[in-house]
Amino acid sequence: xxxxxxxxxxxxxxxxLALTLATFMQVLDTTIANVSIPAISGDLGVAPTDxxxxxxxxxxxxxxxxxxTGWLAKRFGEVKxxxxxxxxxxxxxxxxxxxxxxxxxxxxxxxxxxxxAPMMPLSQSLLLSNYPSTKKGLALAFWAMTATVGPIAGPxxxxxxxxxxxxxxIFYINVPIGIFCSFIVWQLIKHKxxxxxxxxxxxxxxxxxxxxxxxxxxxxxxxxxxxxxGSTTIIFLTIVSSIxxxxxxxxxxxxxxxxxxLKLFKIRNFVIxxxxxxxGYAIFLGxxxxxxLWLQTQIGYTAFWAGFASAAVGVFAFLLSPIVGSNMHKMNxxxxxxxxxALFALxxxxxxxxxxxxxxxxxxxxxxxxxxxMAMFFVPLTSIVISQINPSRIASAMGVVNFxxxxxxxxxxxxxxxxxxxxxxxxxxxxxxxxNLFSPQSINIYHSLSHITSSPASxxxxxxxxxxxxxxxxxxxxxxxxxxxxxxxxxxxxxxPFLTSRVKKKS
Numbered sequence: 001x002x003x004x005x006x007x008x009x010x011x012x013x014x015x016x017l018a019l020t021l022a023t024f025m026q027v028l029d030t031t032i033a034n035v036s037i038p039a040i041s042g043d044l045g046v047a048p049t050d051x052x053x054x055x056x057x058x059x060x061x062x063x064x065x066x067x068x069t070g071w072l073a074k075r076f077g078e079v080k081x082x083x084x085x086x087x088x089x090x091x092x093x094x095x096x097x098x099x100x101x102x103x104x105x106x107x108x109x110x111x112x113x114x115x116x117a118p119m120m121p122l123s124q125s126l127l128l129s130n131y132p133s134t135k136k137g138l139a140l141a142f143w144a145m146t147a148t149v150g151p152i153a154g155p156x157x158x159x160x161x162x163x164x165x166x167x168x169x170i171f172y173i174n175v176p177i178g179i180f181c182s183f184i185v186w187q188l189i190k191h192k193x194x195x196x197x198x199x200x201x202x203x204x205x206x207x208x209x210x211x212x213x214x215x216x217x218x219x220x221x222x223x224x225x226x227x228x229x230g231s232t233t234i235i236f237l238t239i240v241s242s243i244x245x246x247x248x249x250x251x252x253x254x255x256x257x258x259x260x261x262l263k264l265f266k267i268r269n270f271v272i273x274x275x276x277x278x279x280g281y282a283i284f285l286g287x288x289x290x291x292x293l294w295l296q297t298q299i300g301y302t303a304f305w306a307g308f309a310s311a312a313v314g315v316f317a318f319l320l321s322p323i324v325g326s327n328m329h330k331m332n333x334x335x336x337x338x339x340x341x342a343l344f345a346l347x348x349x350x351x352x353x354x355x356x357x358x359x360x361x362x363x364x365x366x367x368x369x370x371x372x373x374m375a376m377f378f379v380p381l382t383s384i385v386i387s388q389i390n391p392s393r394i395a396s397a398m399g400v401v402n403f404x405x406x407x408x409x410x411x412x413x414x415x416x417x418x419x420x421x422x423x424x425x426x427x428x429x430x431x432x433x434x435x436n437l438f439s440p441q442s443i444n445i446y447h448s449l450s451h452i453t454s455s456p457a458s459x460x461x462x463x464x465x466x467x468x469x470x471x472x473x474x475x476x477x478x479x480x481x482x483x484x485x486x487x488x489x490x491x492x493x494x495x496x497p498f499l500t501s502r503v504k505k506k507s
Contacts (some may be wrong), residue, residue, distance in 0.1 A: 007130055010186055015130060018184035019123040020146045022086050022468030025177050026119045027150030029058070029093075029112070032158035036167040043167065044102040052225075057106045058113040059410065060217040064210050065117030066403035067260040070396025072118060073125075077193040078395055080104070082122040088115035088280025090178030097171035109319045119146070121398030128394060130189060134329065137383060144378035148317040156307040199257040206259050208251060212244025213407075220410040261396040264389070270397060273385035276337070276487055277406045280377060281343070283480045284411030288313075288346070290416045294473045295363070298466045299356065312364040319487040325379045330409070333380040333498050337491045340376035341371055341484040348481030352474045356466050384491075387498040420472050427468035435460060435488045466503070 007015070033040070033054050041051030073081050094111035099105035122141055132141040159264040161169045219237040227232050264270050292306035301309065323337070350366040383402075389397050 002320055002456040014184060015188050016127065017368055018181045018188075019082075019127055020142050021177060022082075022119055022181040022185075023123045024146035024150050025174055025181070026089065026116045027321050028157070029116065029174065031150070032170045033058075033167075034160050036170055039162050039167045039314065040102075040105070044105065044335035046102045050102070051353040052221075052388035053106055054109055056111040056218065058220060059406075061110045061113035062117050062402060063113075063217045063406055063410070064213045065114045065214075066121070066204075066406065067399050067401030069072055069118045070123045070261055070393070071199070071259045073122065073194065073395040074199065076210045077183065077195045077196050078125055078129075079189055081118050084124060084188045085118045085122070086178050086182040086185070087113050089100060090175045090182070091117065093171045093174035093178065099166040114322045118219035118399070119401050120258075121395060124398045125191070125395040126185070128386075129194075129391065130192070135326070137325040137379065138322060138356050139325070140379045140382050141323075144325070144375075144382070146373050147316045147322070147378060152311045152314045156304070156311060158230035159304060161309065184461045194395075202252075202257055204257055205248060205251050205255055208244050208248035212241050212246075213250050215244060217407070217410060217415065220407075220414045222416050224421070225412075228418065232249055233237045255320065261393065263395055264393070266398060267388050267499070269384050269388045269494045270386075270401075272490065273282030273381050273387075275402050276491050277378075277381045277385065278408035279487060280341070280381075280414075280484070281405045282408035283411070283483055284307075284374075284484065285409040286412030286416030287477060287480050289413045290473060290476055291351075291422045293315060293417070293420070294469060297312045298469045298473075299358070304362075309363045310367065313371045313374060315368060316373035318371075320372060321379060324375050327379060328383060332496070333384055334377050334491050334494060334496075336380045337384070338488045340373045341379070341488050343373035343489075344484040345378075345481040347373065348484065350482065352478040352484065354474060354477075356469065356470050363491050378397045383498050384494050387494075387496075416476060420469070421478055423472035423475050424465075426470040428464055431464045431468055434459075435464070 037051040037054060040054060041047060044051075069081075076084070089112060092108055092115055096105055096108035096112060099108055124140070127139040127143055128136055161167070161173075188460040215237045219234060219241060223234055224324050228234055229238075249262065252260055252262050288310065290388070292301075292310050295301040295306040295309060328336070345371040350369070385401055386397055387392055
């Protein structure tokens with residue numbers, strides 16, 4: 001096998017483009033359909049609430065398949081698996097775009113999520129294995145740039161395509177990109193295939209994984225719509241997922257050839273890095289979903305302008321990630337992550353003071369600060385995660401890490417939306433208590449409004465709702481800030497040398 005350092009620079013640049021573009025495409029597809037649900041539902045004749053299965057179907061199958069990356073990579077080789085996954089992703093994207101019915105679209109999204117799962121962890125693994133040892137931090141930075149910008153660009157691009165073309169094109173755009181990426185990667189590094197081993201298929205472990213993780217993902221995606229534990233469906237899914245995951249863990253621990261390498265959790269830095277990465281991503285994504293919802297439903301922003309305000313986080317995340325990545329060998333990564341969490345907390349504290357009168361600049365400015373924090377989040381934490389892992393297990397590790405990160409994002413989204421709605425209802429009740437027929441001030445306000453609207457009561461209720469949901473949004477942001485501060489001591493449990501520290505000593 002040719003050493004990573006022997007790759008000529010033009011080939012390395014082209015390989016990086018293909019791998020990161022494939023990652024961007026896969027990450028983009030997790031959010032691009034969100035704003036297209038009304039159009040999809042209308043065209044295919046289903047209710048908007050049923051239309052959300054377009055998102056759920058992809059997320060569930062993706063979550064189930066992600067931990068299998070390591071096992072599949074050992075069986076087929078990392079290069080071949082990446083190329084096959086990317087090509088199949090293009091094929092299933094075409095199927096989704098051509099779907100004549102909602103049922104076929106859901107089948108297409110299930111298949112699309114399943115085949116897409118290995119793309120993200122393998123893009124990380126292949127980047128690391130083909131970059132010189134002194135530039136591995138830069139390789140992770142390139143990956144982080146696409147992983148950060150993808151979820152932000154998804155709603156903007158999805159909204160534009162749906163408004164100006166057709167929802168089918170949010171899937172069609174994947175086809176040429178996927179073909180390009182799979183062709184380039186195969187041509188450049190097919191001679192650098194990883195070692196393969198044919199282990200027997202653990203059907204019991206795979207079945208338990210599908211039952212446990214599938215039930216958990218559906219629970220998280222549908223919980224808020226079904227009123228959580230007020231629904232017998234959610235209670236049933238909770239029981240099934242708990243039993244399934246418990247038996248899966250027990251089975252995999254004692255299985256000679258497990259489908260998921262749970263022995264990774266014996267590695268200190270892997271555990272600490274994974275916990276912090278998953279919780280941090282849960283907070284980021286949870287707030288990232290509530291924030292544009294609040295802007296659109298309470299402040300009057302259109303979907304585009306809400307996306308534009310949210311997208312400010314991607315500016316510095318995109319620009320600074322390569323700088324952070326190329327200089328990590330000079331820094332203590334625990335310090336870098338601590339600064340990142342402090343900046344996250346600062347941005348959330350600034351946003352927790354929002355009122356209904358906030359303008360676009362003040363809405364966007366804290367998101368710019370958050371972008372600086374993002375640049376120091378993904379790359380250093382990923383380095384900490386893999387710092388004590390043998391290179392042959394990196395694909396397995398990245399599969400597990402990305403699975404838990406995505407699961408954390410689903411959990412953060414569910415909790416964020418639920419808390420926003422329930423705290424909003426609580427604030428609404430508290431504010432409404434001050435409006436009554438026996439209050440002279442309330443009577444004066446009512447009479448004043450009667451001159452400008454035919455329904456003063458409805459107008460007052462809308463004002464109360466706007467204030468209540470804004471207060472609830474501020475509560476979530478404040479809690480998010482404190483949570484990031486509380487995570488700073490946890491990252492210091494990790495022990496050097498980290499990946500970049502070890503590189504420095506060798507060089």
